[in-house]
Amino acid sequence: MTEQFVAELRRRATIYWEKHPFQQAMLAGELAPDAIRAFVSNRWYYQASLPRKDAAIIANCPVPAVRRRWLERIAYHDGAAEGEGGMADWLALCDAVGLDRADVLDPEKVLPGVRFAVDRYSAFAREASWVAGVASSLTELFAPDLMGRRIEAFRTHYPWIDPAGLAYFEKRCVQAPREAGHALEVVLEYARTAEQRAACADALTLKCEVLWAMLDALDHAYRGHR
């Protein structure tokens, strides 16, 4: 039963965004600098939503052991101090691609489709069962090499980007499999009924749709910029 469930989760993740034309163009080195910059600045809106998304999952979770581990995600993104953590690393990437920090931080500059998608994900974390919230984070489990491929693509095809700005991706190569492994353990332990498991699979589909919709918005806005 467990193998079947994991296979179903994997199947749900097959629409994962690495297959998206914009993502493929990025990995193939086909994006113009302003398309790369648009990806990095719009993705900031997603990155900045993560600590609150994870806190919403903790707020819904009655299991101290799960909360304790999940707390590490918030600490990972917010960092131990100002200028540290995943969000600071993403802002360093923003600097490295030549974005103006004030523009990045201005939510008015985010593409509407990106905002709608991220806001839907945040709302889901608040409103869904905490186990489904955990399951929605599993995308990284089924795309373990995406970060590595992205780093290689950035180094190879976009030499104008200072490699020091890639620290976010480099750290994710270590952190993402660890987080995803824990999330899968939690889902397998706490999603026991068919209904709970269906909700987890649907949560993963939703998350893929969110990531996909973000790239749709970018693709349509920057289609000619290759």
Place this chain on the structure above:
Amino acid sequence: MTEQFVAELRRRATIYWEKHPFQQAMLAGELAPDAIRAFVSNRWYYQASLPRKDAAIIANCPVPAVRRRWLERIAYHDGAAEGEGGMADWLALCDAVGLDRADVLDPEKVLPGVRFAVDRYSAFAREASWVAGVASSLTELFAPDLMGRRIEAFRTHYPWIDPAGLAYFEKRCVQAPREAGHALEVVLEYARTAEQRAACADALTLKCEVLWAMLDALDHAYRGHR
């Protein structure tokens, strides 16, 4: 303006539960063992709600620096590992007063009035502005000596309770003023308009009402047990 606001917050906290007849009877050494046990076991429902309450505040908070500090509250209660932290200390108190652990953990055994009050507080943290959520934690700022008095009362009047069980209160004597000082800083920095400050004052009133209602339920259930 700031002094006026702080004075108003202090005024709102004057109905704080140390004035409640049940609390006064506890401090005066007038409670029978089963009334003490009822306090400790019913209060567990409140203690167990705190990490999720604090996560809800973080989930609503867009300020990384505030989230970073507030995260410490969740870690404080849930502990760094199983058997550590504020909740584990409260369970040790449950043991020290002779409660059965299974009874304490059974939400069915919580007095309805206690459950309603705590659930209202949890809902408030989810639904209110995050600054009001922070303000609702300020009760401890205006009752700095309550923990000390409670420890003394327990040691003096209830010698049948193993003093090792009082670790929760002892740690709160150090932690509570620290937390309350930070919460006040946050409220003063982020509640700037009259409307925001009124919401913070009302949040503090609500919190006092929650604590008061918990003691009402205990007082009515154990009125004769003195």
